[in-house]
Amino acid sequence: MYSRIAGTGSYLPEKVLTNFDLEKMVDTSDEWIRTRTGIERRHIAAEHETTSDLAYRAAVAAMDSAGVDGSDIDLVLVGTTTPDLVFPNVGCLLQERLGIRNGPAFSLEAACSGFIYGLTVADAMLKSGQARRALVVGAETMSRIVDWTERETCVLFGDGAGAVVLEASDEPGIVYAKLGADGRYRDLLYASSGVSKPKEEGESGLLRMKGNEVFKVAVKTLETMVDEVLESNRLDKGEIDWLIPHQANIRIIQATAKRLQMPMERVVLTVAEHGNTSAASVPLALDVAVRDGRVKRGDLLLLEAFGGGFTWGAVLVRY
Ligand code: ACO
Numbered sequence: 417m418y419s420r421i422a423g424t425g426s427y428l429p430e431k432v433l434t435n436f437d438l439e440k441m442v443d444t445s446d447e448w449i450r451t452r453t454g455i456e457r458r459h460i461a462a463e464h465e466t467t468s469d470l471a472y473r474a475a476v477a478a479m480d481s482a483g484v485d486g487s488d489i490d491l492v493l494v495g496t497t498t499p500d501l502v503f504p505n506v507g508c509l510l511q512e513r514l515g516i517r518n519g520p521a522f523s524l525e526a527a528c529s530g531f532i533y534g535l536t537v538a539d540a541m542l543k544s545g546q547a548r549r550a551l552v553v554g555a556e557t558m559s560r561i562v563d564w565t566e567r568e569t570c571v572l573f574g575d576g577a578g579a580v581v582l583e584a585s586d587e588p589g590i591v592y593a594k595l596g597a598d599g600r601y602r603d604l605l606y607a608s609s610g611v612s613k614p615k616e617e618g619e620s621g622l623l624r625m626k627g628n629e630v631f632k633v634a635v636k637t638l639e640t641m642v643d644e645v646l647e648s649n650r651l652d653k654g655e656i657d658w659l660i661p662h663q664a665n666i667r668i669i670q671a672t673a674k675r676l677q678m679p680m681e682r683v684v685l686t687v688a689e690h691g692n693t694s695a696a697s698v699p700l701a702l703d704v705a706v707r708d709g710r711v712k713r714g715d716l717l718l719l720e721a722f723g724g725g726f727t728w729g730a731v732l733v734r735y
Contacts, residue, residue: 494552547584606624656678715734
């Protein structure tokens with residue numbers, strides 16, 4: 417028994433914030449942002465828009481492309497670190513709006529790796545017969561936890577959502593999934609307040625990051641991870657058709673592609689359009705490449721992410 421991706425969807429909020437807009441808000445430049453990160457613009461949720469609103473739009477698109485409705489889904493799993501509420505979880509909020517009445521619904525926090533974690537958990541649940549068809553979403557409103565006065569971080573993040581419908585299948589599908597985490601790096605990238613930890617005196621309570629240290633660990637971890645993926649699956653470099661990476665920084669993505677000896681034409685890049693949308697970025701990039709015809713049925717895809725925690729993960733998919 418395997419699970420396979422039956423449909424994809426994504427959504428970006430209407431409001432666009434360009435690098436030039438940011439020049440007016442903090443001491444930065446379009447040139448600095450583009451050369452260091454590859455980002456040109458990001459989308460920002462409207463005041464009334466929440467993570468579940470973005471997730472809903474992406475989920476509807478994914479369900480349409482899979483040709484299913486709420487009665488066909490029996491598992492909802494949302495990767496997010498910016499949920500609407502403490503509870504009900506975003507999965508339950510989605511379940512209600514989409515008319516899904518069967519099976520569990522939950523969200524899972526793994527920062528930028530949230531979708532990869534969610535896909536891996538859903539795959540395991542489908543393989544073990546606990547569900548037949550899952551809606552797996554990555555959705556974030558990072559703009560709500562970014563410090564808009566801090567140039568080191570505010571230029572990097574954006575809001576968005578991506579989703580897939582994953583269904584039980586006799587054929588692959590997901591052929592391999594591997595997750596990792598190392599909590600010793602908790603202080604390199606974190607939100608400095610939360611539900612049970614109030615913000616400290618003199619703290620903003622918002623996202624904090626030691627960017628260049630994150631960069632180094634991200635590159636090294638992703639390189640080790642892709643080596644493991646190739647080895648465990650007895651794949652030669654060059655056998656993967658598409659790399660669909662977490663869209664945080666073009667230089668991190670280039671380093672991973674180099675390790676795989678993949679030309680950048682085989683890497684799906686959307687970071688310029690929306691910056692780092694955390695858990696949303698991998699399904700967003702996947703949906704873009706499916707809809708523009710680059711990713712075709714039968715292609716071998718490597719989806720990977722790295723994020724706060726640190727957390728990381730890779731999923732190999734025969735699309
Ligand atoms: N505009 C202009 N100058 C800036 C900006 C900005 N927005 N931000 C920082 N600078 C300045 C710094 O103050 C520093 O100035 P100084 O030399 O006078 O002290 C200089 O630019 C260099 O700063 P560094 O932090 O060393 O720059 P670096 O080359 O490391 O690039 C960046 C910074 C883009 C954050 C990079 O480290 C990075 O991408 N790290 C990964 C972070 C990331 O992606 N995190 C997301 C979650 S984890 C993940 O998804 C992989």
